[in-house]
Amino acid sequence: RKPFIMPSMTDRRAAWEHLLRLLTMAWEPGELPPLSPMAWSEIVQLAQANGVAPLLYAAVQRTRAPIPPRLHQALQDRYYQVGVANALHLQELSQVLAALSAAGMPVVLLKGALLAEALYGNPALRPMADLDLLVPRDRIAEVPPLLEPLGYRLQPGPAGHPFAFSIRYGGEIALIKALPLTAVALDIHWNLVAFWWTHYTARLDLEALWREVRPIPSQGPPALQLCPEDTLIHLCLHAGLSHSYASLLNFVDIDRCIAAYTDLDWDRFLQRAGAFQVRTPGYFGLRFTRDLFHTAIPDRVLADLDPGAARQWVVGRLTHPRSVLQGIKPPLSHRSRYLLHLALTDRLSGLLRLVRGLLWPPADWLAARYALSRPAAIRLARLRYPFKVMGMALAALGHLVAARIGIALQTTRDTKDTKVF
Numbered sequence: 001r002k003p004f005i006m007p008s009m010t011d012r013r014a015a016w017e018h019l020l021r022l023l024t025m026a027w028e029p030g031e032l033p034p035l036s037p038m039a040w041s042e043i044v045q046l047a048q049a050n051g052v053a054p055l056l057y058a059a060v061q062r063t064r065a066p067i068p069p070r071l072h073q074a075l076q077d078r079y080y081q082v083g084v085a086n087a088l089h090l091q092e093l094s095q096v097l098a099a100l101s102a103a104g105m106p107v108v109l110l111k112g113a114l115l116a117e118a119l120y121g122n123p124a125l126r127p128m129a130d131l132d133l134l135v136p137r138d139r140i141a142e143v144p145p146l147l148e149p150l151g152y153r154l155q156p157g158p159a160g161h162p163f164a165f166s167i168r169y170g171g172e173i174a175l176i177k178a179l180p181l182t183a184v185a186l187d188i189h190w191n192l193v194a195f196w197w198t199h200y201t202a203r204l205d206l207e208a209l210w211r212e213v214r215p216i217p218s219q220g221p222p223a224l225q226l227c228p229e230d231t232l233i234h235l236c237l238h239a240g241l242s243h244s245y246a247s248l249l250n251f252v253d254i255d256r257c258i259a260a261y262t263d264l265d266w267d268r269f270l271q272r273a274g275a276f277q278v279r280t281p282g283y284f285g286l287r288f289t290r291d292l293f294h295t296a297i298p299d300r301v302l303a304d305l306d307p308g309a310a311r312q313w314v315v316g317r318l319t320h321p322r323s324v325l326q327g328i329k330p331p332l333s334h335r336s337r338y339l340l341h342l343a344l345t346d347r348l349s350g351l352l353r354l355v356r357g358l359l360w361p362p363a364d365w366l367a368a369r370y371a372l373s374r375p376a377a378i379r380l381a382r383l384r385y386p387f388k389v390m391g392m393a394l395a396a397l398g399h400l401v402a403a404r405i406g407i408a409l410q411t412t413r414d415t416k417d418t419k420v421f
Contacts, residue, residue, distance in 0.1 A: 009398040015042035016326050023052060023252060024293050029064045037068045050248035050325055053078040054125045083124030085182075086116055090123060091175065092150075092184045093131055097221035099146050100135070108213055108224045109132035110189065110234065111253075112413045113210040118216070118225070119256040127249070130185035134226075137190040137206060140167070144175065151177045152186060165368040169196040177385045192234050193241060200357045201350035228261035229269040230363065234369045236285025237278060240344055245288055246308065246324045246331045254289040266301050273305070280307045288321045307346075335395055360388040379398060 018035065021027060022043075037044075044067075046054040060067050064315050067075075093113055112128035120126045135143060144154050154173040167173065171191035177184045192204055212227040219381035226234060235257055239250035258264065273282040283305035290297045306312075318340050323329035331338060345351045365383045366372060 009336065011039065011042055012046070012326055012328075014223070015039055015046055016322070019043050019046050019052075020055065020292055022065075023055050024255070025059060025062065027060070027063050032063050032065050037071075040067050040071050044074060046326070047075070048078065049125055049327070052248055052252060053332075055252065056393060058122075058125055067288060079124055082127050086126070086128055088179075088182070089113075089128050089131055089184060090116075091296065094220050095150055095184065096131070096133070096147060096152075097223050099150060100143070101141060101221045102144065103146050105135060105139055105142065106210075106213075106224055109216065110134055110226075111238065114216075114225055114231075115253055115256070118252070119260045128188050131186045132189060132290075134189045134192075136210070140173065140188065140190050141174070143188050147175060147186070153177070168368055169199070169365065170194055171196075191194050192237060195241060195341070197243060197338075197354060197358065200354040201277070201341075201345040203275070203350075205276060207308045208272075208275070228257070230266040231261070232257055232264065233273055233276065233278060233282060236282045239285045239288075240281045241341060244332045244337050244340055245284065245319050245321050248292075248321070248325050249263040251289045251292050251321065254285060255293045255295045258289075266298060270301065270304055277350055279305050280311065280346045283307055283343045284315060296387075311343060315340065357390050361385065366376070 018039070022032075044053070044056070047053045053075055057079040059065075060072065060075060061404070085200075089112075093109075097107060105230065109366060110132035112126055113131045113133065114127060116123040116126040144152070155174040155176050172187050172189040172196035175186040175188065177186075191206065193199070193202060209226060209230055212230060213224040214227060216223045216225050225231065232254065235250065235254045239245055239247065239254065243250055269282075271277075273279045283302065286295075286297050287302055289295050290302070318336065319332055320329065324331055342351065342354070348391070360382065361369075363378050363382065366378055370381060372378050372381060
């Protein structure tokens with residue numbers, strides 16, 4: 001039999017490396033080696049699957065790469081689609097900032113709302129699914145009424161979470177504005193992490209964050225940004241906790257952040273990551289980015305953040321960007337993501353706080369989470385809850401083991417299929 005699986009995987013790995021080099025503008029015009037139409041098809045598919053098709057289009061234009069016309073058209077279409085969508089987002093953002101500014105509310109732009117222009121220089125290059133804003137915790141209740149005249153409406157919290165629980169124990173609320181052909185989503189944050197359990201493991205000092213914010217130079221309504229060190233911390237947290245290192249765009253953001261902020265102070269980054277107890281997510285966010293893009297991250301920074309061989313082994317067994325982003329390994333399941341969050345816990349004290357909080361949560365937490373009011377019902381929930389959590393943990397472990405066995409069996413079959421008889 002002719003080889004089938006392995007050559008395909010080899011082609012995908014080669015396409016992946018070409019994509020990464022194109023995204024980092026490693027080639028000058030005329031330097032790109034000749035590629036077959038099949039190789040270009042693989043590169044474009046990877047770019048579209050990973051949300052970086054507009055960036056690939058810009059790289060193709062810059063290098064004058066001889067890409068097949070059909071694929072060039074697909075990239076161009078996506079570039080203009082993102083440009084139109086982001087123009088709408090930025091128009092809405094201006095109105096939102098004006099409304100909040102009129103009420104005297106400070107607003108920090110996060111993620112795409114900040115990065116599309118500040119780091120990419122062209123909003124069409126950086127897709128935005130929504131607009132992320134950070135406001136002071138004690139003013140979060142003012143936001144929905146202020147934005148209601150613009151057409152924004154509150155959305156329910158995460159599945160199974162009463163809205164009152166999300167307000168009290170989460171880190172963000174969502175508002176939606178319906179338009180004739182689309183909708184605009186706002187995520188209003190008061191914390192950099194929205195998962196309630198990470199509040200046990202990290203010690204993000206929100207007052208310290210707000211003390212270091214900077215104004216964004218703009219002709220429009222006033223807005224703020226985090227300092228470079230806190231921006232980088234947030235991007236590392238987002239890559240691991242929100243996307244389980246399965247979004248190439250997250251790593252492009254980190255790479256661009258490090259390149260753009262020439263005043264980034266690595267010693268200050270280490271100090272703040274330690275104070276916030278997020279050194280481990282910082283390590284993996286930076287290490288994976290450097291592995292992918294050869295980003296200029298000093299060796300001493302990674303050595304200082306290194307969580308140790310055991311933690312690296314655990315995270316490596318759960319996920320690895322190259323394997324997941326190429327489609328070789330499936331993304332983590334919802335339950336397995338909890339295991340990754342445990343592995344990213346910075347300190348033993350944080351892990352102990354998390355275990356205690358998960359198994360024996362406070363009565364007011366249970367009351368808010370399950371909309372309980374009677375004391376007897378709350379006491380019964382406290383008795384049942386540890387068994388529920390342990391059952392979920394065992395199910396996640398079982399799912400992970402089964403997935404690993406399935407991958408091993410598939411790899412064995414693929415290896416056999418590539419033998420030439």
